[in-house]
Amino acid sequence: GHISLPDYQGYGHNPDDAPPATHCDKLLIQLLRQELGYTGLIVSDSTSMIGLTSRAAPAERIVNSLAAGIDLYLGANPEYDLGYVLQAVRDGRLREERIYQAARRVLTLKAQLGLVDAPLGPAPTTQEQASFGQAAQALADKSITIVRGAEQVPAPLEAGAKVLTVTVAKLNPLFGQKDLEIFDAELQQRGFQVEHLLNPKTAELQAAAQECAAVFINVYVTPMTTMGTVRVTLDSFATWGWRALFTEHPHVFYTSFGSPYLLYELPHIPNLLLAYGGAETSQRAAVKVWLGEMAAQGVLPVTLPQTRVRPLAD
Numbered sequence: 001g002h003i004s005l006p007d008y009q010g011y012g013h014n015p016d017d018a019p020p021a022t023h024c025d026k027l028l029i030q031l032l033r034q035e036l037g038y039t040g041l042i043v044s045d046s047t048s049m050i051g052l053t054s055r056a057a058p059a060e061r062i063v064n065s066l067a068a069g070i071d072l073y074l075g076a077n078p079e080y081d082l083g084y085v086l087q088a089v090r091d092g093r094l095r096e097e098r099i100y101q102a103a104r105r106v107l108t109l110k111a112q113l114g115l116v117d118a119p120l121g122p123a124p125t126t127q128e129q130a131s132f133g134q135a136a137q138a139l140a141d142k143s144i145t146i147v148r149g150a151e152q153v154p155a156p157l158e159a160g161a162k163v164l165t166v167t168v169a170k171l172n173p174l175f176g177q178k179d180l181e182i183f184d185a186e187l188q189q190r191g192f193q194v195e196h197l198l199n200p201k202t203a204e205l206q207a208a209a210q211e212c213a214a215v216f217i218n219v220y221v222t223p224m225t226t227m228g229t230v231r232v233t234l235d236s237f238a239t240w241g242w243r244a245l246f247t248e249h250p251h252v253f254y255t256s257f258g259s260p261y262l263l264y265e266l267p268h269i270p271n272l273l274l275a276y277g278g279a280e281t282s283q284r285a286a287v288k289v290w291l292g293e294m295a296a297q298g299v300l301p302v303t304l305p306q307t308r309v310r311p312l313a314d
Contacts, residue, residue, distance in 0.1 A: 002051025005031075020051050021068075028069030041105045047075040063088040067095075071102035140281035144289045145298030147256075147263050149271025154292025155214055155253055162193040164212040166200060166242055168232065169220035180218050180257060182283040190291065202241025206248070214251040216290070217242050220278050222258040232265060246270050255286050260302050274298065 002022050006015035009026055021027040022044045032038045044065055045051070056064055062073050062081045067088075073081075088094035110116055124132065146153060157163065165184050171177040184194045195208055209215050221232055243266060246252040255273040256262040263272055273289060273296070275282040288294045 001045045002049055002055075020055060022047075022052055022070055023055060023064045023068050025068045033069070041071050041109050042069055043072040044070045044074050047073060059084045063094055066098055066102060067093070071105045136279075137281045137284065140275075140279065140285040141288065141294060141297075143276055143282070143298045144285050144296045145260075145274040145276075145300050146289075146296045147260075147272040147274050147300060148269070150296075152253070152271045153273075153289060153296070155251065155290050157192070157214055157251075157291070160191050160193065161213040162195065162211065163187060164195045164197065164208050164215045166205065166215060166217050167196070167198045167220055168217065168239075168242055169199070171220070175222070177220070177222065177278065180220060180278055180283055182280045183216070183218060183287060186284055186287040190287075199239050200242075201238045205241045205245065209245060209249050209252075214253065215245060215249055217245065217252060217254045218257055218286075219254065219259075219262055220257045221262070222277070223261075232262070243269070253290060255290075257282060257286075260300060261304065264304050274300065 002020035004011070004015070004018035004020055004024070005027060006012055006018040008031065009018045009024060011018035018024075028042055032042070047053075047061060047065070052061060052065075058080065062076060063084055065073050066085065085094065085099070089096050089099070107116075110119075165180070165187070167180050169177070169179075171179065179196075179198055184196055187194050195212060197205060197208060200208070219232060246269065252270075253273070254262075254266075254269050254271055255275055257275045257278045260274055260276070262274075263269070266272075273286055275286045276298075285294075289296045
């Protein structure tokens with residue numbers, strides 16, 4: 001990691017100046033290898049992180065990391081970094097033996113793990129793929145949790161009814177997030193007419209809802225480190241109408257595809273199904289529960305925070 005131990009590194013009086021471990025041979029060689037006796041592979045954290053990029057110019061990052069003891073530099077750009085390493089060897093700033101040493105550790109670990117001959121193992125058969133898919137769907141089916149409004153399940157829909165699905169989300173393609181298309185497809189396969197909106201403005205949502213027998217509000221908020229959140233954050237107050245749509249439409253159904261804490265932020269909504277993520281299997285499972293094709297079996301794995309008001313002391 002791009003962390004430091006200022007006291008150990010001799011920066012006790014100015015800890016902000018302590019170099020990250022990825023650039024510090026005192027931590028990687030003296031402490032980790034010599035004092036602690038570690039002989040295995042040393043892998044850097046992501047080299048695009050500010051803990052490293054703020055401490056050295058691009059041409060110095062991989063060179064300093066290898067010199068400090070890093071064996072596997074994550075996120076290298078061969079187009080540039082290979083040239084930086086070659087130049088550092090020519091200039092005498094990096095020993096060639098250090099590169100061979102790192103390469104040997106990488107190849108040794110690959111051999112130990114059997115990655116040389118069959119790095120990915122045998123490809124799964126068609127039968128295995130089908131079995132894996134069935135297992136994933138079974139797990140998703142058992143996970144769906146009714147957090148509020150059990151009496152509103154199943155949704156009272158007539159065959160072939162027109163319904164509106166609304167996805168509320170900040171989709172991050174970097175994490176493979178995309179709109180909840182399977183939810184819509186599952187409804188269509190059952191004969192429903194489906195209209196869909198993504199983060200609609202309130203006026204657009206209200207107009208579309210008036211034309212539909214039911215509205216499914218699907219909140220896709222994924223808690224994760226760095227790029228995630230448990231808050232429903234959109235770009236404009238003009239998109240917040242979905243929060244109160246139930247006050248003007250008799251059949252509005254809420255599902256959280258991710259955060260189990262949505263009810264804490266929206267304590268006023270009349271119902272809530274929890275699907276824990278936006279996987280295709282979870283979308284299918286949520287539809288089955290809303291339509292009464294199976295019972296919700298999940299149990300909420302967290303305790304929702306409680307807000308209490310205490311009277312002021314006399």
